[in-house]
Amino acid sequence: MNTIKPQAVRNNSQVSNQDGFTLVELLAATTFAALLIVGLGGIVGQITTARDTVQDRNDLTRQARFAMDQMVRIVRHSPRLLLPLMDNPATDWSEHVREQTIPASTPEGSSTFAT
Numbered sequence: 001m002n003t004i005k006p007q008a009v010r011n012n013s014q015v016s017n018q019d020g021f022t023l024v025e026l027l028a029a030t031t032f033a034a035l036l037i038v039g040l041g042g043i044v045g046q047i048t049t050a051r052d053t054v055q056d057r058n059d060l061t062r063q064a065r066f067a068m069d070q071m072v073r074i075v076r077h078s079p080r081l082l083l084p085l086m087d088n089p090a091t092d093w094s095e096h097v098r099e100q101t102i103p104a105s106t107p108e109g110s111s112t113f114a115t
Contacts (some may be wrong), residue, residue, distance in 0.1 A: 021029075
C-alpha cells in the first residue's frame with residue numbers, strides 16, 4: 001500500500017527563499033531607466049529640431065528657385081531690357097545709379113550728361 005507522507009509544515013520563524021527583486025535592485029533599475037529615457041528624449045529633440053531646420057531651408061530654396069525661374073521667364077520674353085550703365089571714368093558722377101526724384105533734380109558731380 002502506498003502511504004502519503006505529510007508535507008513539512010513551515011513555521012513563521014523559518015526563513016523562506018523567495019524569487020524576486022530587492023528594493024535596492026528596483027530603485028537602481030528605475031533610476032537607470034529614467035536616465036536612459038531622459039537621454040533618448042534629448043536626442044530625439046535635437047533630431048526633430050534639425051529636421052525642422054532642414055525642411056525650412058529646403059522650402060526657402062524651393063521658393064527661391066521658383067522666384068528665379070519666374071524672373072528668368074519674364075526677362076527672357078521681354079522685348080526691352082534695361083541694363084545698368086558702366087561708370088564714366090572721365091567724370092565723378094556714378095552713372096549706374098538711377099534715382100528718380102520729383103521734381104527731377106540734376107545729378108551731383110561734374111557729369112557731361114548733367115544739363
